Amino acid sequence: MKNKFLSVSIALTCIFSCIQVLAQDKVIFATNWKAQAAHGGFYQALVDGTYTKAGLNVTIQQGGPQVNNRPLLAAGKIQFLMTGNLLHPFDNVKNGVPTVAVAAMFQKDPQALIAHPGQGYENFAALAKATVVMVAKDGQFSWWQWLKVQHGFKDEQLKPYNYNLSPFLASKTSVQQGYSVAEPIYIENQGKFKPVVHLLADHGFSTYSTLIEAHAEMVQKNPDLIKRFVDASIRGWYNYLYADRKAANALMQKENPELSDDELERSVALMKQQGVVESGEALERGIGAMNANRVKDFYDKMVKAGLYKAGDVDLKKVAVFDFVNQSVGKELRK
Amino acid sequence: MKVDREIISIHEVSHQFSESIIALQNISLSIAQGEFVAFLGPSGCGKSTLLRIIAGLDQPTSGFAKHHRGQASTESFPIGFVFQDPTLMPWATVSQNIHLPLKLAGTSMSDSQGLIQQQIASLGLQGFEQAYPRQLSGGMKMRVSIARSLITTPQVLLMDEPFAALDEITRMRLNDDLLSLCRKQSLTTLFVTHSVFEAVSMAQKIVIMSPRPGRIVDVIDNAKPTDDPEQWRVSTEFAKRCAYVSHQLRLHSPQATSEALIQ
Amino acid sequence: MRLNLNRYLPWFVFLLALLSWELLVFIYQIPHYILPSPRLIGVTLIQNFESLAPAWWFTVKITFGALGLSVISGLLLSSLFVLSPWIERSFLPFAIILQVTPIVAIAPLILIYIDSTTGALLLCAWIVAFFPIMSNTVIGLRATDKNLRDLFRLYKATRWQTLRLLLMPSASPYFLAGLKIAGGLSLIGAVVAEFTAGAAGRETGLASRILEASFRTETPKMFAALVLVSLTGVAIFSLLNQLSVFFLEHWHDSEI
Numbered sequence: 001m002k003n004k005f006l007s008v009s010i011a012l013t014c015i016f017s018c019i020q021v022l023a024q025d026k027v028i029f030a031t032n033w034k035a036q037a038a039h040g041g042f043y044q045a046l047v048d049g050t051y052t053k054a055g056l057n058v059t060i061q062q063g064g065p066q067v068n069n070r071p072l073l074a075a076g077k078i079q080f081l082m083t084g085n086l087l088h089p090f091d092n093v094k095n096g097v098p099t100v101a102v103a104a105m106f107q108k109d110p111q112a113l114i115a116h117p118g119q120g121y122e123n124f125a126a127l128a129k130a131t132v133v134m135v136a137k138d139g140q141f142s143w144w145q146w147l148k149v150q151h152g153f154k155d156e157q158l159k160p161y162n163y164n165l166s167p168f169l170a171s172k173t174s175v176q177q178g179y180s181v182a183e184p185i186y187i188e189n190q191g192k193f194k195p196v197v198h199l200l201a202d203h204g205f206s207t208y209s210t211l212i213e214a215h216a217e218m219v220q221k222n223p224d225l226i227k228r229f230v231d232a233s234i235r236g237w238y239n240y241l242y243a244d245r246k247a248a249n250a251l252m253q254k255e256n257p258e259l260s261d262d263e264l265e266r267s268v269a270l271m272k273q274q275g276v277v278e279s280g281e282a283l284e285r286g287i288g289a290m291n292a293n294r295v296k297d298f299y300d301k302m303v304k305a306g307l308y309k310a311g312d313v314d315l316k317k318v319a320v321f322d323f324v325n326q327s328v329g330k331e332l333r334k
Numbered sequence: 335m336k337v338d339r340e341i342i343s344i345h346e347v348s349h350q351f352s353e354s355i356i357a358l359q360n361i362s363l364s365i366a367q368g369e370f371v372a373f374l375g376p377s378g379c380g381k382s383t384l385l386r387i388i389a390g391l392d393q394p395t396s397g398f399a400k401h402h403r404g405q406a407s408t409e410s411f412p413i414g415f416v417f418q419d420p421t422l423m424p425w426a427t428v429s430q431n432i433h434l435p436l437k438l439a440g441t442s443m444s445d446s447q448g449l450i451q452q453q454i455a456s457l458g459l460q461g462f463e464q465a466y467p468r469q470l471s472g473g474m475k476m477r478v479s480i481a482r483s484l485i486t487t488p489q490v491l492l493m494d495e496p497f498a499a500l501d502e503i504t505r506m507r508l509n510d511d512l513l514s515l516c517r518k519q520s521l522t523t524l525f526v527t528h529s530v531f532e533a534v535s536m537a538q539k540i541v542i543m544s545p546r547p548g549r550i551v552d553v554i555d556n557a558k559p560t561d562d563p564e565q566w567r568v569s570t571e572f573a574k575r576c577a578y579v580s581h582q583l584r585l586h587s588p589q590a591t592s593e594a595l596i597q
Numbered sequence: 598m599r600l601n602l603n604r605y606l607p608w609f610v611f612l613l614a615l616l617s618w619e620l621l622v623f624i625y626q627i628p629h630y631i632l633p634s635p636r637l638i639g640v641t642l643i644q645n646f647e648s649l650a651p652a653w654w655f656t657v658k659i660t661f662g663a664l665g666l667s668v669i670s671g672l673l674l675s676s677l678f679v680l681s682p683w684i685e686r687s688f689l690p691f692a693i694i695l696q697v698t699p700i701v702a703i704a705p706l707i708l709i710y711i712d713s714t715t716g717a718l719l720l721c722a723w724i725v726a727f728f729p730i731m732s733n734t735v736i737g738l739r740a741t742d743k744n745l746r747d748l749f750r751l752y753k754a755t756r757w758q759t760l761r762l763l764l765m766p767s768a769s770p771y772f773l774a775g776l777k778i779a780g781g782l783s784l785i786g787a788v789v790a791e792f793t794a795g796a797a798g799r800e801t802g803l804a805s806r807i808l809e810a811s812f813r814t815e816t817p818k819m820f821a822a823l824v825l826v827s828l829t830g831v832a833i834f835s836l837l838n839q840l841s842v843f844f845l846e847h848w849h850d851s852e853i
Contacts, residue, residue, distance in 0.1 A: 066793070068811050074630045088813075097630045097814045141812040159714075162705050391747050415751055421744040424848045425766045437762070438752045466848050486752075 024057040025225055028078040029212075030069035032138055034062055034163065035255040036182050037267030038210065039082070041105060041277075041287075044248040045236025054228040062255055065136040065163040073099050073213060080214055080229060085109055085207040086298055086318070087142040090308065093317045098216035101319040103230045103288040104208035105237060107279045108201050110271075111143055111209070112180040114187065115196045116172045124198045127175055128152045134161035134168060134176035143200060150204060150305045165190055181270040185263050199274075207298050208290060209276075211319075219320055230323040234288045237277060238332035241268065286327040295319055340402060341367040341489065341522050342388060347397035349383055356547035357383045358394070363541065363550060365524065367489070370516055372537035372556075373526045374583060380548030381526040385492050388524065389415050401490070414483030416493040420475035422467040422482075428454075429463045432481045439486070446485075453481035456515060473504035480512065484519070491516065491523045498528060509535055510563045517561075530583065534576050535567060542579070544586050551586040554579060633817040642821040649806060653825050656802030659715070659787040660829065663722030667779050670723075671730030672772070676760060678731075679738040696728040700786060704793040714800045721790030726783035730775040737771025738764045770849045773841040780833040788826060803829075 031039055042060055045051050051058040061078065063069050070088065073081040074097045083089060083101070092099045113133070115121035127133070128151055135144050135158060147153040159167075161177055168176040169191045178184065180199050187195045201207075212233065214226055240248055249264045271277055281289040296315055302308055342365040349358040357380040365371055373381045386392045388399045390413070401412055422431045429443075432453055436446045454460060457477040467475055476496060483491060497505045513536050516523045527533050533540050534556060542552040556575065558566050566572055615635045621627070622634040629637055642649070674692070678685035704721050711717040741764055749759050791804035803822045810819035845852035 068808070070812055071630070071814055071816070074628075074814055091813045091815075095630070095813065095815050098628075099814075137808060137812060141809050160705075160708065164705075164709075167709050386747075389751060391751060413751070415748070417744045417748075419744055421742065421748055423745065423763070423766065425769070434748075434762075435752045438749070438754045438758055468848055 024052070024055050025228075027051075027056050027058045027080065027225075027229060028061055029058055029080040029082070029229075030061040030063060030072060030078045031082040032063040032069065032084050034064050034258075035060075035252040036179070036259065037249075037252075037264045037271065038106075038110065038179055038181060038276075039252065040240040040245060040248055040264075040268065041237030042082075042233055043236075043251050044240035044243075044245060045232050047247040047251050048236070048239060048243075050232045050235050050239070051229075054232040056225075056229060056232060058229075060255075063138075065161060068137065073215060076215065079218070079225075080212050083211045083213050084111065084138065084209055085142055085205075086211070086295065087146070087207070087302070087307070089211070089213060089318050090299065090302070090313050091142075092213075093314060094308070094312050099213045100216050100219055100317060101208075101211045101290070102214050102219070102226055102323045103212040103233070104210070104290045104324070105212070105233070105288055106209035106276050107282050107289070108199075108274065108276045109205060109207050109209035110179040110181050110274070110276050111139070111200045111205070112178055112183075113175055113198045113200070114168075114178045114183055115175045115198075117193060117196055119172055121175065121196050121198075124203060125151075127198065128154075130157060130173060130175045132159050132167075132171065132174040133157040134159050134174065136161040136163070136177065139177055143205060145307055146205060146302065146305055147200075149307060180274060181267045181276060182263075185266045185270070189260075189263065204301060206294070206301065208294070212288075216317070223322070227323050230288060231328045234286060234324075235329040235332060237287045238329045241272065241277065242332060242334040281325075284327075285325040286330050288324040288328075290319060290321055290324055292319070292321065339367045340364050342399065342401055342524075344384075344388065344399045345397055347384070347387060347394045347399060349380070349387065349392070350395045358387075359547040359549050361397070361548070361550055363553075365522060367522055368520045369539060370513070370523045370525065370537050371539045371541060372533035373524065373541050373543060374528075374530065374533045374579070375543030375548065376545050376583075377528070379543045379545050381543060382494050384543075384548070385415075385494050385524060385526055389413055389492050391415075412489050414486065414488040414491045416476075416479050416483050416491070416496045418495045418498055420467070420472075420479040422475055422478055424467050427464050427466060428459060428470075428478050431467070431478055432485055434482060435486045449485055453485055456484075457481045458511070471504075472500050473508060476500065476508060480515075484515070484521075487519070489522060491521045493523065493525045495526050495528060497532070505532075512536070513563055530576055530579050534572065534579055535563060540579060542582050542586060552582050554582065630814055630816045633820050637817050638820045638824060641817040642824060645818055645821060649803070649822060649825060652801055652803050652806045652822070653829070655800065656784075656787055656791075656804070656826070657829060659718050659722055659802060660784045660833065662719050663726050663787060664776075664780060664783040666719065666723045667727040667730050667783065668776065671727055671734055671775070671779075675731050675734035675738060675768075676764075678735050679764065680756065680760070685735075692728060692731065695724055700725050700789055701793045704790045707790075718787060718790050718802075722783050722786035725786030725789075726779040729778040729782065730772065733775025733778075734768050734772045737768030740771065741767040770845055770851055773837075773844060774851075777834070777837045777841060780837045781830055784826070784830050784833060 029042065031042070033039070035043065039060075046058055046060060061069065063082070069078065069081060072078045074092075081099070086101070089099065089101045113127055115127065115130070120126045121130070133153065137160070140158065144153070144158070148155070165187060168174050169187070176183070178197075180197050184195050184197050187193070212230060218226060239245070245268070249259075249261065252264070253259045277287055281291060292315070295318060299308070299313060299315060303310055344361055344363040344365075347358055347361040348356070350356050361384060373384065375381050383392065387394050423434070426434075429450055432450050433443055433446050436449065437443070454463060457480055459474070459477055459481065462470065462474065467478070470478070479496070497508055500508065509532060515521070525533075525537065537556050540554040540556050541550055542554065543549065544551045559569065559571060560566050619634050619636060622632060633641070674688070678689070700721055703724065704717075707720055708714070708717045711720065745763055745767075746759075749763055754762070787802065788804045791802050792808065803826050806822040807819050810816070810822060842852050
């Protein structure tokens with residue numbers, strides 16, 4: 001009697017699991033950089049089963065300094081795309097490319113310019129006169145354009161950043177890009193000095209960051225999939241920040257062997273400290289919160305800076321807010 | 335033709351390419367000024383090697399070939415060489431090709447015009463001055479090659495089977511033209527050939543060489559009753575001479591009977 | 598009638614292909630951000646010509662600059678190699694290593710060590726273009742007719758005379774063949790180097806424009822820049838072809 005029961009249970013469990021696997025939606029999520037703590041929430045949702053529980057079979061595809069994952073979304077080769085700032089969605093809408101932002105994981109853009117101490121770069125304005133500023137391609141075609149018009153930077157200063165710290169470490173007068181929660185830590189470890197960090201957000205770059213973009217068609221045809229992915233990602237972020245993130249870190253280290261445990265942990269601490277993920281509306285309405293006013297406000301700033309003309313972008317097409325602002329996952333906050 | 339003064343002495347020349355290949359063995363020969371000497375022998379008997387040694391292109395492993403320079407002007411070069419292949423520069427015109435030896439000596443084209451025109455006239459190349467080698471027939475190309483070799487008014491002309499690749503008619507015409515040219519300029523000519531017919535037609539002296547290792551096995555005095563080449567060729571004496579030379583050739587190279595072409 | 602057909606056939610086929618492309622996009626309603634139609638590309642090209650033209654000029658400058666450097670260095674080195682077997686044996690390994698190491702790997706490094714972006718790009722394009730010229734010319738120099746060499750020796754030509762009057766003309770068909778190859782490679786080198794090393798700002802060529810359009814999902818613009826790259830390649834090819842015909846048509850079998 002017991003044996004029979006056991007075998008039936010096992011059989012049913014197997015069948016159930018098979019059905020679940022078959023029922024899972026295949027999702028590819030492409031990021032905009034190599035794996036780092038600033039991507040932690042997504043990797044967390046992957047390793048702790050949050051995506052699986054939401055019926056999603058997720059693959060996270062790394063970006064990188066030379067990699068451009070952007071065209072893949074419009075072409076339908078990936079389902080979701082990570083974007084570092086709102087300028088990319090603006091450009092897409094302006095060019096008639098049907099993608100739309102569905103969530104904003106970061107309330108503050110950690111994009112920063114980093115310099116050597118004692119070179120006069122403690123003053124932000126001095127950066128505009130540096131001989132060399134190292135910026136990777138993604139930044140070159142987004143926030144660098146803003147720096148040029150708003151803060152007087154010039155293309156002559158520009159040199160490509162290839163995720164290699166050596167050129168910066170070797171030249172005291174050089175400046176390079178970075179995330180305020182990442183590169184300064186690596187630089188301190190390798191160069192043994194504390195660099196000067198200037199957050200773009202502190203100087204007028206008030207964009208959301210680490211946005212999730214989806215194809216406009218999916219918003220029409222399969223909003224449920226988007227909801228599940230966004231919710232699971234939000235939960236992933238809460239778990240990454242407050243629960244056991246060892247497995248997520250391990251996976252990121254596998255993807256990007258240059259990361260060390262210490263660097264990852266310090267990065268998380270900085271994210272909390274700087275309010276990158278949780279500040280403003282995210283404290284009330286949960287991680288991923290977005291509102292139309294802030295999007296418009298940022299757009300107006302960019303128009304004033306001269307990056308766009310007033311009617312260039314139909315703001316209604318830039319983002320949808322139905323998938324966030326519902327305090328999903330807040331109970332995981334500790 | 336006076337044939338007194340020695341112009342080239344070849345003294346015990348031997349040449350070895352390697353342990354097993356001895357091209358020439360102990361060649362000694364004296365060549366007088368103005369002589370037309372034919373070197374006759376089977377393939378591989380070292381005739382070309384000997385010619386190259388006389389020209390100074392190769393050094394013999396032992397012995398020497400010495401030139402006694404005559405009363406030529408300081409500009410002239412003692413030797414002209416005509417290869418079996420016309421060896422023309424395909425990227426240059428006929429005039430430019432003929433001009434080459436003078437150019438290498440430092441004389442400009444404009445200064446050489448007279449001499450070049452002279453050669454073109456004597457070799458029958460009028461009208462072809464600006465032609466390129468690929469536009470010429472085999473016979474014409476050979477004429478250019480000869481013109482080039484004569485532009486420096488050499489005392490000695492070395493020819494290595496120059497007409498071997500040409501057809502019968504062209505060959506005969508070139509034979510005659512060459513002969514009259516050599517006579518006119520009192521050129522000492524060393525003419526390597528496969529052809530008994532050619533040798534007997536043109537030469538005053540025929541040197542017969544054995545197969546490898548090449549030795550001189552006979553020197554035949556090819557006295558002609560007449561200077562007119564056409565008349566000489568149709569005379570009975572000519573046929574007898576040819577037979578005799580062929581005989582000598584066969585005598586000293588038993589396996590090379592088919593090598594000597596009797597045309 | 599037959600003569601006309603021969604001449605215009607390639608153009609006709611090309612136009613047909615463009616037409617098919619246009620029809621394909623229309624029938625299947627392919628969005629402009631995936632595959633733009635030729636008409637759209639043309640329009641984009643004209644609209645953006647003002648901003649694409651300086652980039653095009655920059656790429657052309659780098660390409661021909663690198664090609665020029667390759668010709669000079671290729672001729673120089675090949676002459677040296679032929680004149681001195683010692684030099685050849687010593688430096689040939691370096692030349693080969695340069696040749697086989699992929700430019701995509703070297704380009705970022707070069708950009709680190711060389712300050713000037715233009716200089717770095719020239720260097721990358723040179724590395725790619727120089728070897729075919731050098732190796733082809735060496736073969737050509739060695740392929741000189743032995744009898745002609747003897748002739749030059751006979752007339753006591755100096756080394757310099759032999760090089761100038763015999764070896765160089767002899768090698769010219771081979772050199773020109775190498776040049777035709779190097780022309781295309783020079784363009785590729787210039788574009789790939791810029792892609793990999795990633796130039797930006799003022800000193801930029803078509804590669805940067807292509808990248809920029811790619812990051813901003815401005816696909817028609819990307820295609821427009823690509824069209825310019827292709828046109829440049831075709832122009833270089835036909836230019837070098839004409840050069841080859843000019844120098845060789847009266848004497849070398851390859852161009853008769």
